[in-house]
Amino acid sequence: AVTAFSLVSTSCAEKAEDYRGNPVVTDMFTADPAPMVHDDTLYIYTGHDIQNETDKFFKMHDWYAFSTKDMVDYEKHGPLLSVDDFAWAKGDAFAAHTIERGGKFYWYVSIRHKDIRVNEGFSIGVAVADSPLGPFKDAIGEALITDETPNSVVLNIDPAVYIDDDGQAYLFWGSWNEGRWVKLKDNMLEMEGEVHTLEAKNFFEAPFIHKRDDMYYLTYASHYPSTTEYSTSDSITGPWTYRGVINDLLPKSETNHQGIVEFKGNWYFIYHSAALPTGGVYRRSLCVDLLEYDEDGLIKKVERTDT
Numbered sequence: 001a002v003t004a005f006s007l008v009s010t011s012c013a014e015k016a017e018d019y020r021g022n023p024v025v026t027d028m029f030t031a032d033p034a035p036m037v038h039d040d041t042l043y044i045y046t047g048h049d050i051q052n053e054t055d056k057f058f059k060m061h062d063w064y065a066f067s068t069k070d071m072v073d074y075e076k077h078g079p080l081l082s083v084d085d086f087a088w089a090k091g092d093a094f095a096a097h098t099i100e101r102g103g104k105f106y107w108y109v110s111i112r113h114k115d116i117r118v119n120e121g122f123s124i125g126v127a128v129a130d131s132p133l134g135p136f137k138d139a140i141g142e143a144l145i146t147d148e149t150p151n152s153v154v155l156n157i158d159p160a161v162y163i164d165d166d167g168q169a170y171l172f173w174g175s176w177n178e179g180r181w182v183k184l185k186d187n188m189l190e191m192e193g194e195v196h197t198l199e200a201k202n203f204f205e206a207p208f209i210h211k212r213d214d215m216y217y218l219t220y221a222s223h224y225p226s227t228t229e230y231s232t233s234d235s236i237t238g239p240w241t242y243r244g245v246i247n248d249l250l251p252k253s254e255t256n257h258q259g260i261v262e263f264k265g266n267w268y269f270i271y272h273s274a275a276l277p278t279g280g281v282y283r284r285s286l287c288v289d290l291l292e293y294d295e296d297g298l299i300k301k302v303e304r305t306d307t
């Protein structure tokens with residue numbers, strides 16, 4: 001099923017004002033957006049909140065994608081992937097991230113393992129497809145990261161993958177103030193070497209890496225309820241220098257899980273808020289705003305347009 005959504009603007013806009021129209025998706029709740037550019041299209045992969053208005057935990061079973069060529073009209077695709085696609089999983093389709101390598105698309109997901117009961121049982125799995133819109137299937141048949149992985153964290157969620165200029169892939173993840181990173185083999189399905197502790201001031205969860213010029217940016221949720229804060233480095237492996245807050249606390253949502261992407265000449269801050277009238281902590285919505293840098297390459301605070 002394909003549905004189109006429109007923001008207010010009618011052209012590929014240059015000013016934040018043109019993006020008033022958040023949230024992008026209004027006919028369902030969408031969370032934990034992860035952007036990926038492929039060919040001339042921006043794909044935003046999201047989770048899907050199906051919580052009613054009174055229960056007190058996330059209720060999530062599957063993932064969608066929203067594609068746009070102009071930041072104005074979006075197409076909905078999905079669900080493209082669900083808990084049921086991972087035979088070893090039992091529920092909780094938390095944050096995910098998709099990346100292309102060698103013509104294949106790898107979708108790293110947070111999901112609860114049915115056989116692992118240490119800590120919370122959250123694990124990171126990988127699905128693979130030959131196109132950005134699937135069909136996706138479990139690439140390993142087991143989890144890539146679990147509570148049994150040496151030096152894992154209490155909540156193994158929120159994967160973010162980055163392929164550096166030399167072709168080396170890295171997986172970042174973590175929550176509740178504990179972040180981790182590990183190199184991935186070229187097949188994107190196995191760890192290479194040891195799991196490292198992510199040292200970044202105020203890290204809470206939702207790591208995301210992007211690079212602009214020669215600077216690496218590690219953005220993440222800080223504290224809980226979360227702001228979005230960031231650190232920079234001249235190396236993907238750090239050390240990371242703390243740079244401050246780029247997005248304040250949100251009204252009604254305790255999380256705001258961000259991704260950052262350059263698309264057709266603009267940089268975008270892609271996140272969720274609880275901006276729909278019936279939105280809330282467990283009923284979130286994909287939002288998109290412009291991201292700008294100062295002359296030193298530091299990120300300016302986002303002028304959010306979700307409210």
Ligand code: FUB
Binds near residue numbers: 032047158256
């Ligand atoms: O959506 C479930 C969890 O909430 C995500 O994994 C976290 O990043 C937070 O957004």
